[in-house]
Every structure is written in C-alpha cells, then in structure tokens.
Amino acid sequence: MFLFYRFLIDLHGGPDSAWPAADALCNALQVINHLQDCADDYRNLDRVYLPGDWMAAEGAAVEDLALDAMPPGLQRVKDHCLDGVDALLRDARPLMPALRSRRLAWESAAILALAHSLSKRLRAGDPVATRIELSKPRAALTAGRGVLGELGRAWMMRPRTPTPGV
Incomplete structure (x- = not known):
C-alpha cells in the first residue's frame, strides 16, 4: 500500500516530503x-496479526479470538x-x-476521516463479537465531512491579496 500511495503522490506532482504522512495513513x-478482521482471520485462515508479546503481557491467548466476545486481556x-x-x-x-492535487487531498481527507471513525468504533466495540464497520450512509457522511474539512482548511490557507483602501 505504501508504494501505491507514494506512486499517487508522485503521479500528481506531490513532494517526497509527503511520504511519511502517507506512510502513517497506510x-x-x-x-x-487487522483489528476489524481479527476474529475472522483466526477462525477462517488460522492467522493472527496481533502482537504476541502484547498478548502475553496482557494474559491474552490466540484462542481468545475464537470466543464469542473479547476477554479483558484481549x-x-x-x-x-x-x-x-x-x-x-x-x-x-x-x-x-x-x-x-486538490482531488488527491480531498480523497486523502475522506480516508483520514473514515479511519478516525473506524478507530473510535473499534475502541468502543468488540471485533471478536461482531465485525466493526461503517454503514454505507455513515461512511458517505464521514467521507463528505472529511472533504468539507479539507475544503475549509484550503480556503483558510489560500493566498490573499490585500484590498486597496481597507
């Protein structure tokens, strides 16, 4: 994913200095x-992407991912x-x-807003009990809010020419 986002930045004439922020988003x-799919990945693919040392430190076991709900350690x-x-x-x-690229900035703002929303929902929810996701209307609203925020930021940061006599 890193290389793809970096490619988009390069394709749209963006600076290499944007790469660290893009890498962080990716x-x-x-x-x-991984958190959304943690139970399904374990149950269906026998894969676990959670840090084993953190699990051990919290008294969590890989098998906890097969339970109906997340125990406190997990x-x-x-x-x-x-x-x-x-x-x-x-x-x-x-x-x-x-x-x-304004369009790439808008898309990135939408993705960032969606990521914030999913992070909040994952923190409040239990991805072992149920998949945490956004409904299509909620995703559209969240993405739109991200784009509007970016439009507002860009408008506030636009170059201004002084008005004579004011």
Missing part, C-alpha cells in the same frame, strides 16, 4: 483492517493497538496540505 489503515491489546493507530493518524494530518 499503516493506520492496515492496523484498523480488549487491552486492542486498545493498545488503537493507541498506535491514533498516533499514526495524527502523523498523517500533514498529508493533505502537502499535496499539490
């Missing part, structure tokens, strides 16, 4: 996806992962102002 999305591991996601999302904020 990393956050990857962790969110909940703490999830919360620790989401603390990292939230830090990555903060690191991703400089992405939109760094992009030269």
